Amino acid sequence: MEGDICDPDRAAYPRIFPPREAGESDHQPFERCVNFPVSVVLPAAGTGERTGLQTPKQFCSFLGRPLISYTIQAFERVSWIQSIVVVVLKENMALMTDIIQRFQHRKVRVVPGGSTRHRSICSGVLALGELEGEESHAAVQPKVVIIHDAVRPFVEADFLYKIAMAAKEQGAAGAIRPLVSTVIATTSEGYLDHSLDRAKYRASEMPQGFTYDVIYQAYQRCTESDFDFGTECLHLALQYCGVSAKLIEGPPTLWKVTYKRDLAAAESIIKETLSRSACVVTGASAQAVTLAGTLQKAARTWDMELNVIPDLKGDNGSYLLTEWNFILVSGSLPCLSEVEAILTDFKAANRAPLHPFVIVWVHLSSSDELSISRTMAEQVAIMDLASAAKLQNIFLYGIQIHQSKIPLEVYMRALGSLCGNLTSLHRKKPRNHSPSQ
Ligand SMILES: Nc1ccn([C@@H]2O[C@H](COP(=O)(O)OP(=O)(O)OP(=O)(O)O)[C@@H](O)[C@H]2O)c(=O)n1
Numbered sequence: 001m002e003g004d005i006c007d008p009d010r011a012a013y014p015r016i017f018p019p020r021e022a023g024e025s026d027h028q029p030f031e032r033c034v035n036f037p038v039s040v041v042l043p044a045a046g047t048g049e050r051t052g053l054q055t056p057k058q059f060c061s062f063l064g065r066p067l068i069s070y071t072i073q074a075f076e077r078v079s080w081i082q083s084i085v086v087v088v089l090k091e092n093m094a095l096m097t098d099i100i101q102r103f104q105h106r107k108v109r110v111v112p113g114g115s116t117r118h119r120s121i122c123s124g125v126l127a128l129g130e131l132e133g134e135e136s137h138a139a140v141q142p143k144v145v146i147i148h149d150a151v152r153p154f155v156e157a158d159f160l161y162k163i164a165m166a167a168k169e170q171g172a173a174g175a176i177r178p179l180v181s182t183v184i185a186t187t188s189e190g191y192l193d194h195s196l197d198r199a200k201y202r203a204s205e206m207p208q209g210f211t212y213d214v215i216y217q218a219y220q221r222c223t224e225s226d227f228d229f230g231t232e233c234l235h236l237a238l239q240y241c242g243v244s245a246k247l248i249e250g251p252p253t254l255w256k257v258t259y260k261r262d263l264a265a266a267e268s269i270i271k272e273t274l275s276r277s278a279c280v281v282t283g284a285s286a287q288a289v290t291l292a293g294t295l296q297k298a299a300r301t302w303d304m305e306l307n308v309i310p311d312l313k314g315d316n317g318s319y320l321l322t323e324w325n326f327i328l329v330s331g332s333l334p335c336l337s338e339v340e341a342i343l344t345d346f347k348a349a350n351r352a353p354l355h356p357f358v359i360v361w362v363h364l365s366s367s368d369e370l371s372i373s374r375t376m377a378e379q380v381a382i383m384d385l386a387s388a389a390k391l392q393n394i395f396l397y398g399i400q401i402h403q404s405k406i407p408l409e410v411y412m413r414a415l416g417s418l419c420g421n422l423t424s425l426h427r428k429k430p431r432n433h434s435p436s437q
C-alpha cells in the first residue's frame with residue numbers, strides 16, 4: 001500500500017519476534033508503518049460527570065495505573081507516531097505530568113484544555129503547530145493528526161494505521177460502529193416524531209484522522225456555537241473545509257468509557273489482556289532461544305502472547321518493565337544468578353510493580369546433570385529467592401525440563417497451566433495499593 005515503507009512481513013520489533021516461518025499463520029503482531037509525520041491529540045479535560053465519581057474517569061486507576069496511562073501507552077507503542085499531546089484541565093496539569101513521569105511515558109506533551117471537548121481538541125491541534133523545547137527536535141508539524149478520546153484505552157496499531165492512511169488520502173477519516181439501538185426523532189412534547197432507518201446510520205467513534213491543514217482550518221472557521229455544542233470533528237471538516245471523511249468500521253474495542261459500569265468493563269478487559277502476555281527472557285544462550293521459540297509456538301494454544309527478548313533492557317538500554325510478566329529461560333546449567341539478575345534488574349528499574357509480576361524460570365537440562373543434593377539445595381535457594389521476590393510483588397516459579405526423560409510437550413502443557421495462573425494472579429487486588437475510585 002502506498003506509504004507503507006515497512007516490509008509487512010518484518011516484525012515491528014525484529015529482535016523480539018523471530019521471523020515467521022513460511023506458512024506460519026499470522027499470530028504475531030507486526031506493525032505496518034507510514035512514511036509521513038503523524039501526531040496525536042488526546043482530549044482529557046473532561047470531568048466525567050456521567051460516572052457519578054469525584055475522580056474524572058481518565059484518572060481512575062486500574063491495577064494501580066490511571067486509565068489515561070493505558071491509552072497513552074497504546075499510542076506510544078506505535079513507532080510511527082512522533083508525538084502525543086494530552087489536553088487536560090489546568091488544575092490537572094501537575095497530576096498529568098506526574099503520571100507521565102511515573103509511568104515513563106515518552107513523546108508526550110501536556111497542554112491546558114477548554115470548557116468543551118471541541119475547545120480542548122482545538123487547543124491540542126494548535127499546540128502541534130507550536131513545537132517547543134526538545135519537541136522541536138524530535139517532532140515536526142504533522143502531516144496527519146489523529147484525534148482520540150483519552151477514555152477509549154483499547155485502540156490497536158493496525159486500525160490507527162488504516163485511519164492515518166485514509167486521512168492522508170482523503171483529508172479526514174473516522175471510525176464507525178454499527179448502531180445497537182434504533183435512532184428516533186421526538187416531538188417537542190416528547191412523543192415519537194419518526195424513526196431513522198438504522199441500516200443507513202452508524203455510530204461515530206474514535207480514533208479520527210485529519211490532515212493537519214484540514215483540522216486546523218476547520219477550527220479556524222467554525223462558530224462559537226460549534227465550539228460550545230458540537231461533538232463531531234468530522235462534521236467540522238465537511239462543513240468548513242468541504243472534506244467528506246472516509247469512514248472505516250472499527251473493532252468493538254473502540255467504545256468510550258462514559259458511565260460507571262464502563263469502568264468495571266474496562267478493568268476486566270485490562271486484567272484479561274495483561275494476564276495473557278509475557279516476555280521470555282533468554283539471555284545469550286542459543287539453546288534458551290530455541291526453547292523460547294518452542295514456548296512461543298506452544299503458548300498460542302493457550303491464547304497467550306509471548307515476546308522473546310534477550311534481556312530486560314530495550315534498544316536504548318531502558319528497562320522493558322511495563323506490564324509484561326516474564327518467563328526466564330535458561331539453556332545453561334540452572335544457576336540462581338540468572339534469576340537474581342532479573343530481580344536486580346527489576347529493582348534497578350526502580351519501578352515497584354503495581355500489580356503482580358510472574359517470573360517463570362524454565363531450565364532445560366539435556367540429562368540428569370544435577371545431583372539430587374544439588375537440586376534440593378538449589379530448590380531451597382529458589383524458595384528463599386521466591387519469598388524475597390514476593391515482597392516485590394513478584395511471583396517466582398521454577399520448572400526444570402529434563403529433555404531426555406519426558407517429551408517437551410508435557411512440559412509445555414505444565415507451563416501452559418502455570419501461565420494460565422497469570423489470570424488468577426491479576427484478579428488479586430494489587431498489594432499496598434487500594435485502587436482509587
Ligand atoms: N471540556 C472537555 C470535555 C471532554 N473532554 C474529553 O473528551 C473525551 C470524551 O468526552 P466525554 O466522554 O463526554 O467526557 P466527559 O466530558 O468527561 O464526560 P461527561 O460528559 O460525563 O462529563 C474525554 O476524554 C474527555 O476528557 C475534553 O478534553 N474537554
Ligand SMILES: O=P(O)(O)OC[C@@H](O)[C@@H](O)[C@@H](O)CO
Pocket residue numbers: 117149204205206231232233234256258
Ligand atoms: O459526546 P461525548 O462528549 O460523550 O463524547 C464524544 C463523542 O461524541 C465522540 O467521541 C464521538 O462521537 C466521535 O466524534
